[in-house]
Amino acid sequence: MKMENRQPIIRVRNLVKKFGDFVANDNLSFDVQRGEIFGFLGANGAGKTTAIRILCGLSKPTSGEISVAGFDVYHQTDSIKRNIGYMSQKFSLYEDLTVYENIRFYGGIYGMTFREIKTRAVALIEKLGLTRYRDTLIGSLPLGWKQKLAFSVAIFHQPKIVFLDEPTSGVDPVTRRQFWGLIYEAAHNGITVFVTTHYMDEAEYCDRVSIMVDGRIAALDTPAQLIRTYGTANINDVFIKLARNPGLIPAEVQI
Amino acid sequence: MNRFLGFVRKEFFHIFRDKQTLLILFGMPIAQMLIFGFVISNEIRNVGIAILDQSHDVVTQKITDKILSSGYFLLEYKLSSPDEIEQVFRGGKVKEVVVFEPQFERKLARTGKANVQIIADASDANLANLISTYTTGIIQDYVNRSNAVNPVPMRIVPEVRMVYNEQLRGAFLFVPGIMALILVLISALMTSISITREKEMGTMEILLVSPLKPIQIIIGKVVPYTALAFINAVTILLLGNFVFGVPIQGSVILLLLECMLYILLALSLGILISSVTDNQMVAMMLSAFALMLPVILLSGFIFPIENMPLILQWICQLMPPKWFIIIIKSIMLKGAGIGYIWKETLILMGMTVLFLTISLKKFKIRLE
Numbered sequence: 001m002k003m004e005n006r007q008p009i010i011r012v013r014n015l016v017k018k019f020g021d022f023v024a025n026d027n028l029s030f031d032v033q034r035g036e037i038f039g040f041l042g043a044n045g046a047g048k049t050t051a052i053r054i055l056c057g058l059s060k061p062t063s064g065e066i067s068v069a070g071f072d073v074y075h076q077t078d079s080i081k082r083n084i085g086y087m088s089q090k091f092s093l094y095e096d097l098t099v100y101e102n103i104r105f106y107g108g109i110y111g112m113t114f115r116e117i118k119t120r121a122v123a124l125i126e127k128l129g130l131t132r133y134r135d136t137l138i139g140s141l142p143l144g145w146k147q148k149l150a151f152s153v154a155i156f157h158q159p160k161i162v163f164l165d166e167p168t169s170g171v172d173p174v175t176r177r178q179f180w181g182l183i184y185e186a187a188h189n190g191i192t193v194f195v196t197t198h199y200m201d202e203a204e205y206c207d208r209v210s211i212m213v214d215g216r217i218a219a220l221d222t223p224a225q226l227i228r229t230y231g232t233a234n235i236n237d238v239f240i241k242l243a244r245n246p247g248l249i250p251a252e253v254q255i
Numbered sequence: 256m257n258r259f260l261g262f263v264r265k266e267f268f269h270i271f272r273d274k275q276t277l278l279i280l281f282g283m284p285i286a287q288m289l290i291f292g293f294v295i296s297n298e299i300r301n302v303g304i305a306i307l308d309q310s311h312d313v314v315t316q317k318i319t320d321k322i323l324s325s326g327y328f329l330l331e332y333k334l335s336s337p338d339e340i341e342q343v344f345r346g347g348k349v350k351e352v353v354v355f356e357p358q359f360e361r362k363l364a365r366t367g368k369a370n371v372q373i374i375a376d377a378s379d380a381n382l383a384n385l386i387s388t389y390t391t392g393i394i395q396d397y398v399n400r401s402n403a404v405n406p407v408p409m410r411i412v413p414e415v416r417m418v419y420n421e422q423l424r425g426a427f428l429f430v431p432g433i434m435a436l437i438l439v440l441i442s443a444l445m446t447s448i449s450i451t452r453e454k455e456m457g458t459m460e461i462l463l464v465s466p467l468k469p470i471q472i473i474i475g476k477v478v479p480y481t482a483l484a485f486i487n488a489v490t491i492l493l494l495g496n497f498v499f500g501v502p503i504q505g506s507v508i509l510l511l512l513e514c515m516l517y518i519l520l521a522l523s524l525g526i527l528i529s530s531v532t533d534n535q536m537v538a539m540m541l542s543a544f545a546l547m548l549p550v551i552l553l554s555g556f557i558f559p560i561e562n563m564p565l566i567l568q569w570i571c572q573l574m575p576p577k578w579f580i581i582i583i584k585s586i587m588l589k590g591a592g593i594g595y596i597w598k599e600t601l602i603l604m605g606m607t608v609l610f611l612t613i614s615l616k617k618f619k620i621r622l623e
Contacts, residue, residue, distance in 0.1 A: 109262060
């Protein structure tokens with residue numbers, strides 16, 4: 001194995017983000033390894049979104065040392081943006097554009113050449129079984145298809161990391177399973193997946209999960225190890241236990 | 256550059272796929288022009304009047320004929336007593352009553368003085384003013400002509416000439432006004448809505464995470480609407496010229512450049528609006544109310560700024576359309592070159608730079 005492969009793809013040390021007196025991220029430290037599926041859990045308002053925005057280069061941290069895909073979040077946000085993909089819970093495709101036009105548009109803003117877009121789009125549409133719907137407006141597709149397409153579009157430019165912000169909210173269980181199939185495939189192809197979710201059963205699909213409580217990382221480990229450590233039946237119970245008993249949260253989480 | 260072109264193409268897709276908006280976009284200027292052109296008119300024609308002639312002589316008959324043959328008035332009633340005046344006004348058809356005193360001709364011949372009373376229905380004050388002025392003018396003209404036969408030693412006759420709009424045509428006023436209104440509406444409304452829609456849909460987030468720079472996003476939004484607004488400007492000018500006969504005395508190129516400047520100003524206003532709200536409805540309300548009313552009321556389009564209270568006059572100075580209307584009128588009606596309107600042009604440029612700077616700053620702050 002080459003040396004660079006052992007470098008974490010996301011490296012966060014002592015990340016602090018304050019809005020006035022409010023501390024949204026209180027001294028976060030963690031690493032994400034290349035090709036890993038990293039789950040980022042936490043209640044609403046725990047500081048997940050703030051952290052994701054910083055990692056995506058949309059917001060500057062108050063202090064801390066953070067690098068994403070090898071680039072510094074203070075000065076190299078342009079390079080970061082070229083190397084990541086992003087999908088939000090709104091699926092964020094243009095309803096009044098067709099399947100192909102959406103793919104072409106997102107490929108275009110990531111600077112892909114026309115020829116590249118064309119070949120890869122054909123392959124992608126075929127893979128998703130959407131060949132018949134290539135020129136159908138997105139607005140008339142079912143939700144599950146939109147969601148799968150949105151994910152495929154987010155990794156269309158082959159980023160090193162893809163950030164998924166609650167990608168499965170409002171989708172039925174069958175589609176969610178299929179969606180996780182796509183995530184595994186992406187991870188298998190070497191794309192690091194950084195995913196936030198509300199569904200605790202999904203957390204168990206991740207390689208490692210971190211649980212945020214009140215702006216701090218309360219726990220970080222593989223799902224199996226977390227369940228063992230806290231002596232619960234599943235991740236959901238770990239989450240509830242941590243949220244109810246702040247005393248259980250260690251001062252320093254081992255990375 | 257490729258990124259940017261892809262973005263602009265996407266914007267055009269949005270516009271052309273939304274047939275309703277498209278219809279409003281291109282139908283509105285034409286509808287507005289026709290409404291203002293044919294419905295709202297300051298010119299009077301065939302206004303109903305009544306005449307109470309208590310003298311019935313040659314002179315009153317001549318004056319009556321002159322009034323009725325002017326084309327402005329239509330005789331509804333011939334009255335026989337002053338008591339009927341009130342009655343015909345209440346009937347509503349009659350807007351003015353002309354009363355000749357008894358023994359009109361004899362008094363005129365003997366003393367050189369006779370009275371004619373003009374009573375106008377001032378429940379419509381503007382019209383009353385207008386028709387009484389017209390009537391006075393006609394009678395004055397009669398007096399002047401008959402005096403020419405046996406001149407009075409000393410006489411001063413003011414000769415009025417309405418330059419730049421000899422026939423006082425309403426179109427000369429409303430074409431520049433409509434242009435100021437439509438361009439601001441289309442540009443500001445459409446840009447602010449299209450930006451806030453991306454925010455509502457969540458696509459703005461994706462754009463911000465992408466390598467596109469904020470300035471590219473903003474310019475990408477502006478380019479299509481600049482083109483559309485420009486087409487509208489040309490449509491209005493063509494309609495004004497060919498249908499309503501408004502001349503373009505000055506340089507067409509200068510005129511179009513000034514339109515372009517004004518469009519940019521309106522677009523930057525739209526961006527500013529979208530930077531203060533994330534909601535399409537709010538953006539629409541802001542554009543419609545915050546822009547439309549001032550444009551109509553405080554730009555000098557319909558109500559003369561000179562007649563307003565001092566404070567309102569000051570507020571008017573802040574209204575971009577006020578300056579644009581001055582520029583457009585100067586070029587179209589007076590044939591003025593840039594030498595005469597550089598001050599107004601500079602003011603518009605200053606406002607554009609100001610709005611753009613503020614909205615770019617706000618856009619960047621939002622990223623934090």
